[in-house]
Amino acid sequence: MNSYAQLYDAEQTKQGVRLLAEQIGRHFSVSGNGFALVGIHQMGVPLAQMLCEELSACGKTPDFGQLDITMYRDDIGTRNMLPRIHETIIPFDVNDREIILVDDVLSSGRTIRAALDALTDYGRPGLIRLAVLVDRGEPEFPIRADFTAFKVSLPPERKVVVKFEADEISPAGIFDVNWHKNN
Amino acid sequence: MIQWKRKDLLGLYDLSAEEIIFILDTAAEFKKVSERRVKKVPALRGMTVVNFFVEPSTRTRVSFELAEQRLSADIVNMQAQASSLLKGETLLDTVKNIEALQVDLVVMRHSAPGAQNFIADRLKCGVVNAGDGAHEHPTQALLDLFTIREKLGGFKGLNVSIIGDILHSRVARSNIWGLLKLGANVTVAGPSTLVPREFEELGVRVCHNLKDAVKDADVVNMLRIQHERQNSGFFPSIGEYSSWFGIKSATLQDMKPEALIMHPGPINRDVELAGEVADGENSVILEQVTNGLAVRMAVLFLVAGCRK
Numbered sequence: 001m002n003s004y005a006q007l008y009d010a011e012q013t014k015q016g017v018r019l020l021a022e023q024i025g026r027h028f029s030v031s032g033n034g035f036a037l038v039g040i041h042q043m044g045v046p047l048a049q050m051l052c053e054e055l056s057a058c059g060k061t062p063d064f065g066q067l068d069i070t071m072y073r074d075d076i077g078t079r080n081m082l083p084r085i086h087e088t089i090i091p092f093d094v095n096d097r098e099i100i101l102v103d104d105v106l107s108s109g110r111t112i113r114a115a116l117d118a119l120t121d122y123g124r125p126g127l128i129r130l131a132v133l134v135d136r137g138e139p140e141f142p143i144r145a146d147f148t149a150f151k152v153s154l155p156p157e158r159k160v161v162v163k164f165e166a167d168e169i170s171p172a173g174i175f176d177v178n179w180h181k182n183n
Numbered sequence: 184m185i186q187w188k189r190k191d192l193l194g195l196y197d198l199s200a201e202e203i204i205f206i207l208d209t210a211a212e213f214k215k216v217s218e219r220r221v222k223k224v225p226a227l228r229g230m231t232v233v234n235f236f237v238e239p240s241t242r243t244r245v246s247f248e249l250a251e252q253r254l255s256a257d258i259v260n261m262q263a264q265a266s267s268l269l270k271g272e273t274l275l276d277t278v279k280n281i282e283a284l285q286v287d288l289v290v291m292r293h294s295a296p297g298a299q300n301f302i303a304d305r306l307k308c309g310v311v312n313a314g315d316g317a318h319e320h321p322t323q324a325l326l327d328l329f330t331i332r333e334k335l336g337g338f339k340g341l342n343v344s345i346i347g348d349i350l351h352s353r354v355a356r357s358n359i360w361g362l363l364k365l366g367a368n369v370t371v372a373g374p375s376t377l378v379p380r381e382f383e384e385l386g387v388r389v390c391h392n393l394k395d396a397v398k399d400a401d402v403v404n405m406l407r408i409q410h411e412r413q414n415s416g417f418f419p420s421i422g423e424y425s426s427w428f429g430i431k432s433a434t435l436q437d438m439k440p441e442a443l444i445m446h447p448g449p450i451n452r453d454v455e456l457a458g459e460v461a462d463g464e465n466s467v468i469l470e471q472v473t474n475g476l477a478v479r480m481a482v483l484f485l486v487a488g489c490r491k
Contacts, residue, residue, distance in 0.1 A: 068212065071224040071484070077287065081186040082488035084205070085212045121221040 003178040004161070007152060010172035013162070016133055016149035017047065021054030023147040024100060024131060029060070035098040036063035037131075040115050041086040043104035043162050047133060050164070051102060065090040067101075072114035094123035104162040106132040106148070109139035134160050134174060150174065187485045191303040191310040194319035195361040203361055206481055207329050213484070214477035216253060226484050227256035230287040235278070236313070237263040237293045242448060243313050243323070246472070247290050250479035256487075259286070278302045288487055291315075296353075309486040317351050322482055323447050324357030326475040328365070330467055331402055333474070334443055338365035344396045345369065346428060347406030347455055348377045348417070354406060354447050359385055372396035373428055376417040393428050397438045404445040405430060405455045421454055431457045435465065443467050 008016065028035040037055075039048030045066045052064050068086040076082065101115050112130060119125065131147035136154065152160055154176055161175045185201045187209075195203065216224055232251045236244055244260070251258050261281070263269070268277055274293075281289060288309045291299050296318030303310035314320040328338075335341060343362050349355045349371045362369050363386050371382050372390040382389050390396045397403055408424055418424045430444065444456070444465045452458045461468060 071212075071216070071226045073226075076226055076484075076488050077230065079488070081188050082485065084186065085209050088212065088215065117225065121224070122219065 004170070004175045006171075006173050007160070007176050008150065008174040010166070013133075013164070013173050016174075017050050018054055020131055020133060020147055020149045021051045021058075024051065025055055025058055025060055027129075027147075028062070028098060028100070030062075033097060034062060035100060036065060036092060036094075037100050037102050038065040038067050038090070038115075038119065040101060040103045040111060041066065041068045043164075044102045045086075046164050047104055047162075048102035051131070062100075063092045063097075065092065067115055067118055069111060069114040069118050072118045074110060074114065088118075090119075090122050094119065094125050096124070096126040098127045098129075099125045100129045100131050100147075102131050104132065105134045105136065105160045106130070106139060106143070106145045107136050107160070109141035109143035112143045113141050133162055136160060152176075188489060190308075190486055190489050191299075191312075192321055192482050192486055193300050193303055193310065193312045194321050195324050195357045195364070196319065198361075198364070200364045200366075203325070203328065203364060206325055206478070206485065207332060209485060210325070210329055210474070210477045210481035213480040214474065216480070217473075217476060223253050223255060225255045227251070227254040227287075227487050229257075230487055231257045231259065231285070232288045232290060232483065232487075233259045233261060233281050233286050234313075235261045235266075235281065235289055235291045237266075237268065237274075237291070237298075238314070239263075240292050240313065242472070243292065243320075246475045247311075247313060247322075247479050247483075250476055250483055251290075253476075254480055254483055254487075256288075256483070274298065275302065275305060278306060282306050282308050288483065290483075309489070311482060311486060314353055317353050317356070319357045320353040320447075321357050322475065322479050323354050324361045325482070326471055326478040327354075327358055327404060327445060327447070328361050329474045329478050330445065330471050331443065333470075334467060335401060338362065338367045341367040341401045342399050343367050343369050343402040343404065344372055344390075344400040345404045345406065346372045346393070346396060346430075347408055348412060349373055349382060349406070350377045350379060350417075351409070351412070352406050358404065359387055363387070370396050370400070374418050374424070377412075393430075393434065394437050397430075397434060397442070399439070400442055401439065402443045402445060403430065403438070404447075406447065407449060407451060408455050410451075425454050429453070429455050429457065430460050432459055432463075435460065435463075438465075441465075445471060448472070 037048040039045035070085045129146040132145045134150045135148040290311045292313040296316035299312040369387040
């Protein structure tokens with residue numbers, strides 16, 4: 001991250017995660033089969049984990065899965081290199097289940113399109129919803145988030161980066177970063 | 184974190200340990216695809232793969248074909264008997280013509296070592312080596328490595344013995360290069376006519392005694408002994424080869440009880456490997472076949488995924 005601006009600090013980001021969990025908790029119950037959160041690699045996975053913890057604290061423990069969408073991308077063969085494939089773990093039967101896909105940022109909507117294809121190859125869920133921490137508001141596909149904590153409007157060449165842990169480069173938080181397409 | 188940047192997979196000699204591990208990690212995820220009800224992903228949708236087998240092959244070709252289908256690629260199969268090579272066309276002209284049809288990948292087997300390297304340098308599309316002479320058979324070695332890692336967890340300090348016709352074996356060479364890069368100790372064994380001392384220069388132990396070769400081995404990889412070698416004077420008879428270098432039930436007494444028995448197939452039952460050993464508890468031969476599919480899916484995905 002050579003040129004970046006902080007949009008939300010670590011505390012505001014945590015607050016956003018709690019807000020997202022509250023929204024999901026209001027709409028879904030654990031009666032019957034309950035519901036499931038499926039995080040999309042990379043940052044959707046730790047986010048879904050945090051949401052699970054928040055929801056569990058309110059007595060609404062969902063099932064948890066993680067999904068890699070690399071095999072379902074629409075730009076294979078057009079990138080300089082492929083992203084590494086991460087582990088997909090769906091430890092429950094998705095048929096007829098209520099599933100909430102979780103990602104950190106809704107940008108073009110292409111990741112979500114791929115995630116819908118990937119998830120439905122595991123079965124036929126009864127319902128799929130989308131929860132994102134940050135919604136950029138201008139998707140390239142007709143895909144909208146059902147649950148969102150922050151709405152951010154930025155020019156397309158900027159990238160929104162979510163960090164849940166501080167590291168040597170920057171603190172935790174949500175950042176606006178200079179980005180070159182096809183990186 | 185490394186990323187894949189190669190348009191071709193020609194052999195293990197050129198790959199770094201990190202690249203080999205990257206392929207194995209990718210293959211682990213593709214293995215799960217074949218365990219689902221929907222055994223297919225759209226990764227290579229709209230891409231065309233040509234399977235060009237200038238040397239006959241059944242199992243490797245079928246494994247590649249299935250891998251391509253599970254990646255949603257379109258497939259064309261070409262065999263030497265049906266190709267214009269027989270009419271005098273050069274190999275380069277043949278593959279240039281294939282490329283002119285806008286194909287994305289060529290999977291090739293050829294009897295001439297280095298044939299795939301030759302065409303890969305001259306084609307924009309990706310090339311995957313499905314075996315070139317006695318040079319390399321990278322996907323076979325990768326599936327062997329995948330199976331070893333899955334069963335034993337890693338390679339560092341592992342003793343792997345490859346037994347049989349090492350001299351003529353591309354499987355042995357690819358395995359040797361891969362295993363050494365990953366930190367395993369490699370022994371090659373067989374009659375001195377088929378396992379010359381020169382192999383020591385690669386950094387492996389050369390051994391001409393079966394008992395000595397297997398006693399400390401964590402993995403024993405048995406190679407098929409080709410009947411046609413019998414007439415070339417490499418050993419007196421199949422029966423004599425078998426009695427000296429074939430693994431029988433009794434051989435297991437001299438081995439670590441948990442040692443893996445591998446074989447790239449097709450097996451000559453009761454020649455290099457007794458039937459009851461091939462079907463026994465130490466054998467992972469059919470798992471190698473299953474893993475071959477996953478490894479080939481990973482390789483095709485990675486080379487197709489790079490912008491040419």
